[in-house]
Amino acid sequence: MHKFFAKTRFIGKKVIFLPQCHSTNEIAMSLVNNRHASEGLIVMTADQTHGKGQRGNTWQSDAGKNLTYSIVLQPRSLHISHQFRLHQMISLAVHEALSPILPPGLKVKWPNDIYYGDKKIGGILIENTLRGAQIDYAIIGIGINVNQEYFTLDKATSLAKVRQTTFDIDQIAEDILIAMEELYEPLSEPLANLAAKYEQILYRIHETHRYQAEGKIFHGQITGIAPDGKLMIEEKGNVHHFDFKEVSFI
Numbered sequence: 001m002h003k004f005f006a007k008t009r010f011i012g013k014k015v016i017f018l019p020q021c022h023s024t025n026e027i028a029m030s031l032v033n034n035r036h037a038s039e040g041l042i043v044m045t046a047d048q049t050h051g052k053g054q055r056g057n058t059w060q061s062d063a064g065k066n067l068t069y070s071i072v073l074q075p076r077s078l079h080i081s082h083q084f085r086l087h088q089m090i091s092l093a094v095h096e097a098l099s100p101i102l103p104p105g106l107k108v109k110w111p112n113d114i115y116y117g118d119k120k121i122g123g124i125l126i127e128n129t130l131r132g133a134q135i136d137y138a139i140i141g142i143g144i145n146v147n148q149e150y151f152t153l154d155k156a157t158s159l160a161k162v163r164q165t166t167f168d169i170d171q172i173a174e175d176i177l178i179a180m181e182e183l184y185e186p187l188s189e190p191l192a193n194l195a196a197k198y199e200q201i202l203y204r205i206h207e208t209h210r211y212q213a214e215g216k217i218f219h220g221q222i223t224g225i226a227p228d229g230k231l232m233i234e235e236k237g238n239v240h241h242f243d244f245k246e247v248s249f250i
């Protein structure tokens with residue numbers, strides 16, 4: 001089934017909508033690998049049965065309740081060492097689209113979890129194909145808990161739970177795409193303002209919390225993000241730089 005988003009310029013002009021599928025990221029990746037995908041293609045489903053999350057986790061979503069889609073982008077000239085710009089840009093786009101419909105409290109947990117208060121309301125999984133050392137295709141998988149009321153995990157919430165009303169999933173999907181298009185164009189440039197905007201909405205920035213790295217628990221303060229995308233946490237006057245998977249928020 002095909003539909004399209006009317007208010008965007010180039011993202012979502014072709015949408016493969018599947019009533020049910022295992023993972024929209026997996027399907028988008030196989031279309032890319034088989035040369036059946038071009039920039040802006042979206043794979044969207046109402047019922048994702050085997051959603052993929054970060055760090056090999058699964059992403060669970062009740063059928064018909066939430067937004068689950070994957071967007072194919074071709075960020076030309078983006079070196080793999082700059083891939084964090086893509087994570088920043090997508091997190092900012094999701095934040096820009098959702099913050100007007102929620103009370104204050106929406107944050108981005110590094111690198112790209114979407115949090116409301118201390119609960120996760122959305123997740124982003126970006127998978128790339130490479131051409132040499134440059135990103136060829138990026139599969140941007142986005143899952144937003146929209147109308148789901150009950151969660152097995154205590155640390156999850158939805159737009160509906162926060163606002164006590166239901167939302168139009170397609171509208172949320174389109175609002176995110178519109179914000180994404182605005183931020184996407186200048187991605188190959190070093191974007192000081194993108195980095196600054198990202199830090200403004202960063203979960204736990206400049207607050208003291210517990211973290212775990214190399215099997216040790218410590219108290220530290222997130223001070224910002226290094227140019228290579230690593231998370232900087234200050235502990236007793238020393239600033240440590242952490243790559244994804246090297247540190248856990250506890």
Ligand SMILES: O=C(O)CCCC[C@@H]1SC[C@@H]2NC(=O)N[C@@H]21
Nearest residue numbers: 023025051052053054123141143
């Ligand atoms: O927070 C995370 O761990 C990332 C979750 C990403 C979930 C989305 S839902 C649409 C897309 N398809 C997938 O299989 N995963 C992503």
